[in-house]
Amino acid sequence: xxxxxxxxxxxAGDIASGRLRPGQQLPPQRVFARQRGIAGSTAGRVxxxxxxxxxxxxxxGRGTFVRAAxxxxxxxxxxxAATSAPVxxxxxxxxxxxxxxxxxxxLAPLLRPDVLTEALRPAPATGTAVAREAxxxxxxxxxxxxxxxxxxxxxxxxxxxxxxxxxxxxPGGRVGVEPLTYPLVREIAGRLxxxxxxxxxxxxxxxxPESVVAAHRTAPLSALYLQPTLHNPTSVTTSEAxxxxxxxxxxxxxxxxxxxxxxxxxxxxxxxxxxxxxPGLVHVVDxxxxxxxxxxxxxxxxxxxxRVEAVGAxxxxxxxxxxxxxxxxxxxWMTDGTVGRLVxxxxxxxxxxxxxxxxxxxxxxxxxxxxxxxxxxxLPVPWRADTFTAAAAAxxxxxxxxxxxxxxxxxxxxxxxxxxxxxxxxxxxxxxxxLASLAGxxxxxxxxxxxxxx
Numbered sequence: 001x002x003x004x005x006x007x008x009x010x011x012a013g014d015i016a017s018g019r020l021r022p023g024q025q026l027p028p029q030r031v032f033a034r035q036r037g038i039a040g041s042t043a044g045r046v047x048x049x050x051x052x053x054x055x056x057x058x059x060x061g062r063g064t065f066v067r068a069a070x071x072x073x074x075x076x077x078x079x080x081a082a083t084s085a086p087v088x089x090x091x092x093x094x095x096x097x098x099x100x101x102x103x104x105x106x107l108a109p110l111l112r113p114d115v116l117t118e119a120l121r122p123a124p125a126t127g128t129a130v131a132r133e134a135x136x137x138x139x140x141x142x143x144x145x146x147x148x149x150x151x152x153x154x155x156x157x158x159x160x161x162x163x164x165x166x167x168x169x170x171p172g173g174r175v176g177v178e179p180l181t182y183p184l185v186r187e188i189a190g191r192l193x194x195x196x197x198x199x200x201x202x203x204x205x206x207x208x209p210e211s212v213v214a215a216h217r218t219a220p221l222s223a224l225y226l227q228p229t230l231h232n233p234t235s236v237t238t239s240e241a242x243x244x245x246x247x248x249x250x251x252x253x254x255x256x257x258x259x260x261x262x263x264x265x266x267x268x269x270x271x272x273x274x275x276x277x278x279p280g281l282v283h284v285v286d287x288x289x290x291x292x293x294x295x296x297x298x299x300x301x302x303x304x305x306x307r308v309e310a311v312g313a314x315x316x317x318x319x320x321x322x323x324x325x326x327x328x329x330x331x332x333w334m335t336d337g338t339v340g341r342l343v344x345x346x347x348x349x350x351x352x353x354x355x356x357x358x359x360x361x362x363x364x365x366x367x368x369x370x371x372x373x374x375x376x377x378x379l380p381v382p383w384r385a386d387t388f389t390a391a392a393a394a395x396x397x398x399x400x401x402x403x404x405x406x407x408x409x410x411x412x413x414x415x416x417x418x419x420x421x422x423x424x425x426x427x428x429x430x431x432x433x434x435l436a437s438l439a440g441x442x443x444x445x446x447x448x449x450x451x452x453x454x
Contacts, residue, residue, distance in 0.1 A: 023393025092419030247277035
């Protein structure tokens with residue numbers, strides 16, 4: 001019995017060292033047995049052990065593949081470049097043509113020695129009065145404008161989420177989330193000792209208010225984390241009527257909400273946030289990483305009245321404060337019109353990329369808003385999310401399996417999320433064409449239309 005584990009250890013070492021790369025197909029078990037001079041039954045145990053360790057995925061009739069990313073905390077592939085695939089549809093950072101040329105002028109004044117000295121000092125969670133007013137104007141919609149005195153700042157939107165949840169929930173608490181949620185929230189919850197509770201959505205992907213009540217009755221919820229506008233990964237936007245229903249429920253239960261609006265800038269109609277309907281309970285999270293760039297960014301929080309001190313303390317204690325230099329640059333970009341120009345350019349770019357999705361994946365079950373930078377692809381039978389992800393990696397394309405977004409471990413969506421923002425447009429088209437051919441019947445490891453990327 002120990003022999004097969006030692007062989008599995010050697011294969012695991014090959015995976016860890018990179019000799020076996022993500023997406024690479026292992027030989028059939030009979031070939032593996034012959035190569036190693038072992039019995040076929042032993043080879044079967046080796047492969048089963050590798051699957052158990054989460055190092056490979058396999059499916060009868062398709063083969064066994066090294067996982068597209070090393071096993072680790074859920075969501076890690078969203079945060080880091082976990083693959084060297086030539087076309088990365090995991091990471092999703094939009095960049096408008098001429099973006100650097102637009103951003104550079106605002107940085108020049110910050111490089112003067114007298115200004116730079118001040119810009120390199122730590123920034124408080126409350127930022128500056130000018131920064132708070134600029135953010136209030138940036139986030140305003142026709143039906144809602146945040147109070148500048150309730151605006152706080154963090155290093156990025158992820159830190160804003162972590163600080164808000166830390167300020168609301170003690171270890172052992174329960175947070176209600178949509179059935180598919182931002183992977184990093186799962187990681188944050190794990191670090192805070194918090195349990196995520198999957199709430200139910202209707203056929204349109206909108207949260208069912210009655211599911212909040214049912215979950216709260218089972219065991220009290222401490223808060224909700226929701227993405228009502230351009231939900232990631234489904235791109236669903238909750239209707240005004242449904243927002244009013246959800247707001248009514250959270251007011252009745254006295255339940256705080258963290259509302260993530262990081263992608264809402266792409267929505268042309270600027271729908272009012274949930275905070276407009278339950279201002280005393282909803283904490284709005286947003287930032288500049290998607291609007292501007294991920295490398296020099298600032299996160300925003302708009303908190304209910306009376307919550308500034310508590311959330312600000314969480315920002316400070318977590319080490320999540322915004323850098324003063326980034327804050328000063330962000331204020332200049334917001335007030336001189338640069339952010340507005342970038343938003344317009346990125347809306348047009350997202351629409352063009354979504355047209356590619358329609359052209360190349362039109363025959364499949366794909367959910368995507370015409371103005372988002374991602375698409376949720378429900379894979380055709382018999383593909384599973386993990387095997388398709390590994391097969392895509394074998395063809396030089398990184399995608400995110402639906403399991404990264406699922407909250408209920410008993411529900412594993414056979415879908416992948418395609419991030420459309422980071423790849424060059426010609427590469428994106430070739431990648432989508434290759435994925436369509438792969439999903440349409442060409443087995444992993446078999447040449448497909450478009451071939452290997454890179």
